[in-house]
Every structure is written in structure tokens, then in C-alpha cells.
Amino acid sequence: MAINRQFKERWMRRFFFVIASTSIFILLLIMIFLFAEGLPIFKKVSLTDFIFGKYWYPTSEPPEFGIFPLIAASISVTVLSAVISIPLGVMTAIYLAEIAAFKVREIVKPMVELLAAIPSVVIGFFGMVIVSPFLQDMFDVATGLNLFNAALMLGFMSVPTICSISEDAVSSVPRAMKEASFALGATHFETIFKVVLPASLSGITTSIILGMSRAIGETMVVLMVAGGAAMIPLSIFDPVRPMPASIAAEMAEAPFRGDHYYALFATGVVLFCFTLMFNIIADHIAYKYKQTGDSTL
């Protein structure tokens, strides 16, 4: 009997190990594939020419593979979307965790999380058909398919991520800390900004970075509403072409294992480095500024 139990235990352990390693192994293979298909382009152009080159003309003769405008586009769209989504997401989280009545919270929180379930192509279509003409009429800009529109749509997409994780962080602030603050005569507002927010800062920062990493990797929305001009944006109403949009639009027709194909994979490598960096920062902050319990007398 005892042997049988041990035997089962050992096999269960192996079974779970195999399952866990399979998924990680496949992801690792994808990563190796990404690098293997992207690196050959650097035989044709140097790394600095690739990253800081100002012109992206992959199919003309001779081709030019400069992705600086694409990087600039990705960064500007992400930053602008963060400017929109951070206040919205964090403030909604604080409202839900600290101020809202229980009933309101029970209804609003699932609704905000439901926003994350809207397929990105639907958000893209909305931006294209509704927001774009509206921007054209409202701001009298040449085209509504621009950086601002894309950032707005991405901002709405990041709000559920930011709100949901921030809300968890804010509501997990120990009750004793808040009570101490109240006991010292602080108002509710002072308690939120001087006690609750600093205590949940690591969770909020993590949520912001995860939200931004979602925004920088998002493809469909930027493909549909960013306009797609491969130029360095000078105003927020200029059309831009972020990296994912470029990859998605061109990959289908790039000659297999041609320079263009390699260049698109190399763009994917750059994008991967960006999201990896975001995730490492998020992980680091979550670890370093972890609230490790409270102390009471």
C-alpha cells in the first residue's frame, strides 16, 4: 500500500513536470525561431543602421531597412496611451476599492473587467468608423487615422488591465494601516493619498507596466487606426506606423526567407526586447517594493 502511494506520487510529479516543461519548451522554441529568422538581416545592414535608419522602404530597389520611425511610433503611441489610461485606470481602481459602496463595486468591477473581453478588432473598427471621422470634424485635422486615435483606443484597452490589478493592490492594503491613519485624525482623502497609495505603489506600478506592455504589443488596433505612415511623428495628429502594424501588414507578402522577411522578424525581435524589458521591470518592482506585512502593537 505504501509503495503504491509513493509510486503514484512520483508519477504525478513527473506528469506535472512534463506538462509544465512542454509549454515552456514550446515557447522557448518560438523564441529561438524568432531570433534565428531575424538575425540574418544583420548580414545586409548593420545594427545601428537598422535601429536608427530613418527610412523603411523594404521593397524598393535598393531596399532600405531603417525601423527608427517604427520604433518612434511604437513608443509615442504607448506613452500617449499610458497618459490616457493611467489616470483613468488608477483612479477607477481607487474609487472601486476605497470609495464606492459595496453594491456599486460589485456591478462596476466586473463591467470594467468585461471591457478586456472586447476583441481588439472591434475596438479597431470602432476607432476607424466612429472616432476617426469625429476627430477630423472636431479638430479639423487632415486625417483621423493618427497617433492620437490609436493611443485613445489602446488607452481604453489598457484600462481594464490597469484597473483590475491596481484594485487588487489597493484593496489588499492592510486594514490596520488605514485605521491608524484615521486614528491620527487624517481625513479619508489624506488617508488615500498618503497611506493607501504609497502602500500599494508596487502593485499599481506593475499594473501600469503590464498595461503598457499590452499596448506596445497590440497589433490589430494600430494596424487599423494608426494610419500607417512610416515617418517620425511631429504632432499627435500625425499618422504613424508602430512595429506590430508593420509586421502584420507586410508579412503575408514578403518573399519567404528574403531580406524583407528577415527584416520583419528582426523588427519582431526588437518588439520582443521591448515587452521583455517591460515585464522584467514589472517583476523587479513587484519584488522590490513588496508590502511585506504590517506591524501592530
Add this chain to the structure above:
Amino acid sequence: MSKKTGFFIIAALSVFVFTTGFALAEKIVIKGSTTVLPIAQKCAEAYMVDNPDVKISISGGGSGNGIKAVIDSTTDIGDASRFIKGKEVKLAMEKGVYPVPFRIAYDCIIPVVHPSNNLKNITLVQLRAIYKGEIKNWKNVGGPDRKIVVISRDTSSGTYEVWNKKVMKKEKVFPGALLLASNGTIVQAVSKNKNAVGYIGIGYLDSSVKALTVNSIKGSAKTTLSGTFPISRPLFMFTTGWPKGETLNFINFILSPNGQRLVWSSGYVPLY
């Protein structure tokens, strides 16, 4: 149950199994250009009604992918809105594959503007200057005093390739041009923006946008076939080696008067 009846049942069953197995084996796989996709779709539907044993599966993915699938022998027919490139022929030869092209229709690419734009005609030279970013206002080409928003296709689409060759004469579209990923999105964007100019296949033309005549020639079936409309191109289906069996029959069907009628009803220009 006697032995004899049992035998007959087995015989009947095996005949059934073998014939259905045979029927399922009659399968044609088509991949490639999204421009050719509507033609392939319509012809396949009609062909399958006449030949219920044949199953045709169609997927898009672009001319490059269609030709790549032919080179890798993963498809029977590869659609392309351009001719095969030298590099691709070389790759095919290395793999021992001989892609055979069939010209099945013509596409005609038409510059379009917002219906409120009073401009009717434009010259190739003006179009080139607009797409190079040299002309920035409609009044310089006889239109209203409005900024021009230039909309182009992604640089690897077949439509862009034709535009690049016939209009741009291989000169670069300026970086400030918007790049959209399909004919449909261009119609959508131009119909929503009174400053815009774009270009689409004749099959996607509808009343939400206004077609311009080029060098005073209206883009139509007649002008495309006679070669007078300057921005047109043939569309191809490539087969892996000379086609055999159902693949050959299907290609013959597309080239027949019935097939060509379907080409016209899909919005393209038939060969005759």
C-alpha cells in the same frame, strides 16, 4: 443471417467506403493572393455544384504565400496578382518544382477620392507628384483648396506593386503617406475623409467613393483589355507542374466562358 447475405452486406459496405474514399480524394487546394480570392471562391462554388465529388479548399494569405505554397508543393493552385519573381523561380528549381502560370483575369486599379471632391480627372504625372509628396493641396491639380491626405497600400501588397510600377515608376512613396492593409479599408478610409486620395482594384469600387479618370481615360473592362487604361495588370494562377486531373479541369473551367462570366461578376475584368 446466411453467409451469402453477410457477404453482400460487406461487399456493399466496401463499395460505399471505397467510393466515398475516392470522392474525398478529389480535393483541390488553392492558396494565395487576396485579390484573386473572390474569383477563386465564386468559380469553386460553381464548379462544386457541377462536380459534387470534388472538394475545393481556398485560403488567402497574399501572392507571396501563394507562390511559396506552390514552391513547397503544399497547394495545387497558387494565386498571385503578380508574375513569379526570378528569385522564386530559382528557389522552385532548387526544389525540383516547375510552376506553370495561367492568366485568368485582369485587374484594373483606380484612383479614388471622396465623393465631395469636384476633381474628375488626374494625370499619371500629377498622381506621381502627389504620392511623392510634392503636391500637397488639391487646388494645385484643379480641385478644392484642401490638404491632400495620401493613402497607399502596404509595400508588400500586389496592388502596391502595380501602383509602384505603373504610377510611381519605381520612385518612392513619401513617408508621410498613410499605409492601409487592404482594398476594403482604403474604401472605408477614403469614404470617411474628404481630403483623401487612395487606389483600389476595380472590384472594390462602390458609390461611397468617387473614381477619377486617369489621363482622361475611364477605368473599365474595355479600356483595361485594350491596354489604354494605364494602371492595370493580369492576374495569375500557378500550378505545381502542368496540372492534371481535377486541377486541370478547374483551370479549364475558369478559362471557359462560364468561368469568365464569374470573373466579371466578382468585379474583375474577364479575358474576353
